[in-house]
Amino acid sequence: xxxxxxxxxxxxxxxxxxxxxxIVYFLSLFLLASIALIEFDFGFFKxxxxxxxxxxxxxxxxxxxxxxxxxxxxxAVIIVSIVANEFSYGTLKQxxxxxxxxxxxxxxxxxxxxxxxxISTLFVFGISxxxxxxxxxxxxxxxxxxxxxxxxxxxxxxxxxxxFCLFLALLIKRSAFTLGFIFVWFLGENVGHAILKYxxxxxxxxxxxxxxxxxxxxxxxxxxxxNLIVEPFTxxxxxxxxxxxxxxxxxxxxxxxxxxxxxxxxxxxxxxYASYYILKKRDL
Numbered sequence: 001x002x003x004x005x006x007x008x009x010x011x012x013x014x015x016x017x018x019x020x021x022x023i024v025y026f027l028s029l030f031l032l033a034s035i036a037l038i039e040f041d042f043g044f045f046k047x048x049x050x051x052x053x054x055x056x057x058x059x060x061x062x063x064x065x066x067x068x069x070x071x072x073x074x075x076a077v078i079i080v081s082i083v084a085n086e087f088s089y090g091t092l093k094q095x096x097x098x099x100x101x102x103x104x105x106x107x108x109x110x111x112x113x114x115x116x117x118x119i120s121t122l123f124v125f126g127i128s129x130x131x132x133x134x135x136x137x138x139x140x141x142x143x144x145x146x147x148x149x150x151x152x153x154x155x156x157x158x159x160x161x162x163x164f165c166l167f168l169a170l171l172i173k174r175s176a177f178t179l180g181f182i183f184v185w186f187l188g189e190n191v192g193h194a195i196l197k198y199x200x201x202x203x204x205x206x207x208x209x210x211x212x213x214x215x216x217x218x219x220x221x222x223x224x225x226x227n228l229i230v231e232p233f234t235x236x237x238x239x240x241x242x243x244x245x246x247x248x249x250x251x252x253x254x255x256x257x258x259x260x261x262x263x264x265x266x267x268x269x270x271x272x273y274a275s276y277y278i279l280k281k282r283d284l
Contacts, residue, residue: 004108005115011082011091012112018078025074029123032064033131053236055135058147062232062254064128065154068120069229072158075116076165080178083109083169102279109166110272117158121151149256153228160225160264163271170278186222193217224263230254 012018035054054063086092095105132144165182172178197203197213217223235254 001107001111004104005111008082008108008112009115012078015082015085018081021074021078025071025120026123028071028074029068029120029127032068032124032127035067055131057132057136057138057144059232059235060128060132060136061147061150062229062235064124064131065150066229066232068124069154069157072120072161075120075158076162076182077175077179079109079113079116079162079165080169081175083166084173084175084178087173103276106272106276106279109275110163113159113162113166116162117155120158121155124154125151150229153256153261156261156264156268157225157228160221160268160271163268163275164221167271167275167278170275189217189220189223193220218260219263221267224260224267227260228256228264 012022053059086095092105096102129144133139136144138144165178168178168181169175172181193213193216196216201213203213218227230252232254234252
């Protein structure tokens with residue numbers, strides 16, 4: 001494991017673009033701390049992020065993992081590019097000639113995915129803990145370390161998404177086409193669901209009994225990953241107050257739901273197995 005991981009990290013560090021993206025990614029995570037500095041005053045409305053409840057324990061675990069998860073696209077580009085370069089520069093073929101098996105090749109990529117996901121999770125944990133200890137109104141240990149399931153969901157979300165990128169990169173073998181296909185897949189899940197729901201099945205936007213058709217979308221890869229950590233903003237008291245003042249009620253389950261954890265684990269296993277199947281069957 002250590003040898004395989006070392007090979008991959010060396011490839012990433014020696015590649016200028018991958019090295020730059022890695023640095024930009026982890027610097028971007030530190031930008032989460034700058035959110036505390038946001039404040040504006042329009043006279044009739046004053047907003048201070050540090051006092052708005054964003055950084056209260058345990059809410060901060062939900063808030064930071066949701067926001068930070070958008071930055072994973074930087075690491076996705078690295079994974080896709082490194083895999084595509086293996087085909088473009090012939091390094092995969094040379095590695096196989098030198099004695100590396102296809103299984104070891106895939107494991108080296110998966111170990112890198114696990115490492116990236118773990119380091120990212122630890123970064124978010126550290127940043128959240130520091131911000132929370134500084135700005136949170138609640139500092140009891142039992143409150144600080146409650147709702148830690150969001151960190152597990154954050155880790156799993158990254159592992160699953162990077163495994164998806166690995167699978168597509170091995171299938172398509174071109175980084176630009178792979179990244180484009182990921183975007184098309186994302187649109188396909190959302191647009192396809194809307195067409196099925198409203199055009200084919202004839203639902204109206206006002207219909208409430210749409211659980212079955214919505215569940216079809218929920219089990220798709222990217223949507224199920226997204227459902228691991230739902231948006232946290234409507235949990236804030238001032239958002240609820242504004243909503244109640246206009247007669248709207250917000251009913252949403254904000255917790256990490258075991259069903260989506262199970263679905264994402266299944267998709268991750270499918271992507272890794274499919275990646276190995278592609279490698280095993282492809283003539284390199």
